[in-house]
Amino acid sequence: MKMNPFAPSDFGPDSISVRVSELLVATADNTDEGIDRSIGEVLKLLRERMGMDVVFVSEFVNGERVFRKVDQAPGVKVIAEGEGAPLEQSWCQRVVDGRLPQYIADAKKEPAAAPLLKELPFPIGTHLSTPLVLGNGEVYGTLCCFSFEPNGHVSFEDLTRLKLTAKLAAQRLESRRQAQASAPAPARRAAGGVPDWQLKPK
Numbered sequence: 001m002k003m004n005p006f007a008p009s010d011f012g013p014d015s016i017s018v019r020v021s022e023l024l025v026a027t028a029d030n031t032d033e034g035i036d037r038s039i040g041e042v043l044k045l046l047r048e049r050m051g052m053d054v055v056f057v058s059e060f061v062n063g064e065r066v067f068r069k070v071d072q073a074p075g076v077k078v079i080a081e082g083e084g085a086p087l088e089q090s091w092c093q094r095v096v097d098g099r100l101p102q103y104i105a106d107a108k109k110e111p112a113a114a115p116l117l118k119e120l121p122f123p124i125g126t127h128l129s130t131p132l133v134l135g136n137g138e139v140y141g142t143l144c145c146f147s148f149e150p151n152g153h154v155s156f157e158d159l160t161r162l163k164l165t166a167k168l169a170a171q172r173l174e175s176r177r178q179a180q181a182s183a184p185a186p187a188r189r190a191a192g193g194v195p196d197w198q199l200k201p202k
Contacts, residue, residue: 036069036194039085043071046165047145050128052155054078055145057132058092068141077124089117094128098171102130103159106150107123125150130163132170142166157180 001188006096040055047055066084087093091113094100100112107113118122129144143166143201147154 003138011169018039018056039069039172040071041170042165043069044163050158051151052128052145052147053127053153054147057141057143058090059141060087060092060139063087065141085121091127091145092129095142095144096131096139099142100129103128103156105154106152123148126154128154128159128162128164130159132166132173134170134177135174140170143169 013136022118043055043057046052053073056067056079057070058065060066061084063086065087067079067081070079070081072078091100094112095102101110104113104147107117107124107127112193113124125147126149127144127146129142131142132140134140143162145162
């Protein structure tokens with residue numbers, strides 16, 4: 001019988017990091033489908049492990065923050081893959097440039113975050129975010145997760161796991177870039193001019 005990859009036994013403090021590594025490294029597959037699938041499974045695993053409502057990978061493109069891969073709790077639909085908004089107005093950019101901390105236990109009690117809540121169409125309680133940095137130092141975007149209410153089960157250790165995930169995901173995206181760069185010209189043209197290392201929306 002096939003094991004459930006998201007069984008509770010996988011959610012221990014050490015096994016979560018091992019499982020992330022297995023999905024992003026041990027099963028490495030440089031195809032678009034393989035990378036999209038592995039990152040999608042990791043997002044689901046992280047969200048369930050931490051008890052968060054939303055987790056996503058964003059990309060910074062032409063002054064916008066675009067949601068590239070999203071996993072949300074059952075019944076939750078507050079963001080969608082492919083949606084974008086001005087980067088400067090996003091929490092992602094504020095985390096990258098240091099205006100917001102990477103770990104926010106309760107956004108209402110965080111001086112830098114509390115004034116921003118009224119600008120959002122949904123509430124944010126606990127918020128974790130870390131940059132996705134490619135090998136050349138370029139910030140691809142961010143890996144973020146949040147809950148609508150403060151989540152007392154989330155800690156700085158979870159931020160450490162999020163950083164590990166971001167590092168491994170960045171390596172996968174980098175491998176896609178390298179694979180696409182060495183592909184024949186017709187295959188590159190088939191991408192329609194879209195950066196071929198980005199995650200594909202559903």
